[in-house]
Amino acid sequence: MKLPRWAARDAFPPLSPRVAIANAEAVVKDLLKEAGSFDPKFSKCSLRKLDEEAWYYEIQLC
Template identity: 35%
Template sequence: MIKLYSYYFETLLFKFSFGPEQGADTPAWAEEAPFPPLAPRAAIAASSEALAEMLADYPCAEPSFDACALKRSGPNGWWYYHVSWMVWPPECDGGDRSEIHLPVMLNGQVPPYQVFDFENRFEAWSD
């Protein structure tokens, strides 16, 4: 099981957990294949849709894409994209901003996530 954590300013903590049950191992990226089964642009698009859903109830300026990295993790070496977005407060004065990271599995899905209030963030690491 892979667990990733991402903060939204100092207000919320998003916890992503994924493994074979969520499709982390399919499709596999064959060792002889030069490219992964999911194109980076498809991963960015999937993360953009998920980010809009995640932040629908929170005020923010339009997020801007920052980075997309292909990572390998977990005991079985599952590949996934680690997509980063910069999110500014609604006034968008160039000041305080938050970088939100979303995993996208090679099946094109952003795994389920849990949301923790900042005050309860330690619960995210309890399991």
């Protein structure tokens, strides 16, 4: 999977927090379809640095 890079000189990350949160909610809902009425709610979003140009969002749902 090819991921976009976010260099330190770039003003904003290539993926917005809002889109990252929506993607996380969709994945969790899909994984837990069989759980019935479970509806995950957003709790926390953290931007984490992997290396000089690679970052990722850590999304917590509850």
